[in-house]
Amino acid sequence: MRKLLCGVLIALGLAACGKQEQQAPAVSEPASEAQVQSSYCPPPLGMTAETLLENIDAGLKSTGASARVINKEIVQNECGHDVMMVTDFGGVIIKIDDNQNVLSLAAGYEMTGNTVKDVAHALPAIQVMTSPYGRAKLGELAIGQDLLKALPEVLNAAARQQGEATQDIIRDGYKYSITVENRNVAFVVRKAE
Structure with missing residues (x-):
């Protein structure tokens, strides 16, 4: 499971780096280290961590998927905190600012090679990604x-393509990225700009 979290973190990092490359500096003055670090923080999704967690829990339960968290770790970073959770289906990472606003999800x-198990892991991961919209089932x-x-x-x-591919979907002001790297599958959502 540690490898899974690393894979999701890598996907989240790659998504943030890709976004960073698209932004040109607006000021010609050199920025301080604190300004540079804060420029890498994505804008809030428009919900608190508490609301998102409630939506995730209710959404998973409505589809019959397990909402059990096996392990949780909170790590401080330049934007606030990363809440990393190992679940029955895989992993979830919620990036929040110091005011508990969700910055990204x-x-x-990890794919097993068993299609039934892989689908059983993919569906709850996709359900989690729909949680910014509320508690509806993913197919709705x-x-x-x-x-x-x-x-x-x-x-x-x-x-x-040698085990790696990414696709972006922009919908309703959110940018969703799906990344496959070897056996790891990661979904990331952040505010579209």
């Missing part, structure tokens, strides 16, 4: 349907 799992939401459609496309692309 990631969920992922357009973004849930988009993610269900995109996942096989990314898995097929990864199979053709």
Whole structure:
């Protein structure tokens, strides 16, 4: 499971780095170290960690998936904190600021090679990714349907491209990234800019 969390963290980091490369500095003056660090923090998604966790729990339970957290770790970072949870299906990482506003959400799992188990891990991960929209089941939401459609496309692309592929979906002001790296599958959502 530690490898899974590392895979999700890598995907989250890659998504943040990709976003960082697109932003040009607006000021020609040199920035202080604190300003540079804070510029890497994504804007809030528009919800608190408490609301998101309630939505995740209710959404998973509504689909019959386990909402059990096996292990939880909170790590401080330049933006606030990363809440990392190992679950029955894989892992979840919630990046929050110091005011408990959600900056980004990631969920992922490690593929086993067993299609039934892989689907059993993918569906709860996708359900977690729909939680910024509330507690509805993943199939009831357009973004849930988009993610269900995109996942096989990314898995097929990864199979053709030495085990790595990424696809982005922008919907309702959110940017969703699906990343496959070897056996790790990660979903990341952050505010689209």
